[in-house]
Amino acid sequence: MDFSPISVTPKGIDLFSEYKVVYDERSQRLKRVLHKEDGPVLYEGIKDQGEFGLWDGEPIHIYSMVHSEKTHRILHIHLNDIRADVAVDAVNITGSDKSVDDMRDLLNKKDTSGRLLSYRIVIKDAQVKAVFHHSGKAKRAKFIEETLPSIGSLVAVNYQQQHLQSSTVSFSSTLATLLWVPAGMIVKSSMKSSKKKKGEGEEDDTENEEVDDIIDGKQDITFPKSNFCSCRRKHPVELPGFVHVRLEQHVGVTEKGEDEITVFPEVQGNDEDVLAASTVEGKKDCLMSSDDDDISQRCSPRRRYISVPVCCLRKATEQEKSELKKRRDDILESHRTELLESIAKLETLIKDMESSSSSSSWSDIERLRKRIGSLSLKDDLKDLVDPRRIKAADRALRYIAFQRRAVKRVTK
DSSP: OOOOOOOOSSTTOOHHHHEEEEEETTTTEEEEEEETTTEEOOOOOOOOSSSSOBSSSOOEEEEEEEOSSSEEEEEEEEOOBOOSOOOEEEEEOTTSSOOGGGGOOOTTOBOTTSOBOSEEEEEETTEEEEEEEEESEEEEOOEEEEEOOOTTOEEEEOOOOTTOOSHHHHTOOEEEEEEEOOOOEEEEOOOOOOSOOSBTTBOOOHHHHHHHHHHHOOOSSOOOBOSSOOOOSOOOTTOOOEEEEEEEEEEEEOTTSOEEEEEOOOOOSOHHHHHHGGGSTTOOOSBOSSOOTTHHHHTOHHHHEEEEEGGGEEEOOHHHHHHHHHHHHHHHHHHHHHHHHHHHHHHHHHHHHHTTOOOOOHHHHHHHHHHHHHHHTSGGGTTTSOHHHHHHHHHHHHHHHHHHHHHHHHHO
16 A cells, blocks of 8 residues: 555645655554654654545546436446545435435445445435545535436547547547446435335335346447547446447547548447448448548457447537538448449440450459449448349459450460
8 A cells, every 4th residue: 555645734844855754565654754854753643544535626426327217327436535445335315205414424334345435425316416425524525427328329439639630530529329338336216116016915016127127238248448548537446337339430540640530330230230240251331431451450340349438428419410420421422423433434344345445454343343342232322223233244244254264275
């Protein structure tokens, strides 16, 4: 355990520039304090037993999700606390006759694991109403509650973007769809159900069923952790707060140091199907304005589905939603135009090759054919070109290739 002075009296003493402090890590005690000129001085070391706790008055950040009026889920907490181990308790007094101040007493109270409580979060009517902090006597701590939107919502993934070059990209956001959240700390109201019996000898057990649903809703697939957003704040180890998201738009920098916005297509069907499709060779799962050769590697579904700390998320604004839709529409329109122009160009080249008037290389034609095949597989472009046109072009190219091989054999 490190030695960290919280306060020094008399005030005005610069402990580390004027004094030498000797601290024994094994016994975790202050052994000696020496003035650099006058030598040993009298001192009294007081070890924090919860009387101090917070470094300063910075608010506690609580990240939660409202499961129902009577059930609250605390997913993650940022604590500005110097203690190595803190115990956090939460109570939900919705529907009870107890007030928030009735929950103030923390002295000698323990959590479920037997640790002395450091904090108590009080919830009422689907909101955090107060956070009490044990500082010799119970005090109210400043707090901010961030409520996570529902599953399926579009969220913005916030992270430092100073590395981005252009002002256009710098004001864009990485956007994702929220897919799954952990159970977290389930805080259920102790209010007894006021509903009548469902049947003879059978009571409505909706509250317990809600909690069972949360616990049963475990995620079987483990998504890789994001490499562009991490939580570096102190938090309870039992509340890491990682959630699963599906990227819809990613803002970043290429290996060449250029700004880049990657826009993924809308998911058609089930997410599990998309993940399974990631093993299909050549499947391109992102829409890009450029045609890089490694696009399928950088934009595969396995990179699209990631795990991020809940503290990195916020609900996407209406402007961000509309900008994402516009980018998708613009890219889709450019792909439509490219597909129509490419198939027409390929048909023209085939006619020229059949009349032996084409100057295009076979590799250029093959590259064009592959691009047409890739574009025609996209969900929104499947019906744009009659499949018979593509099959006819493929047959013609195979016939031309066969004729070329035959000519070479005759020439030899």
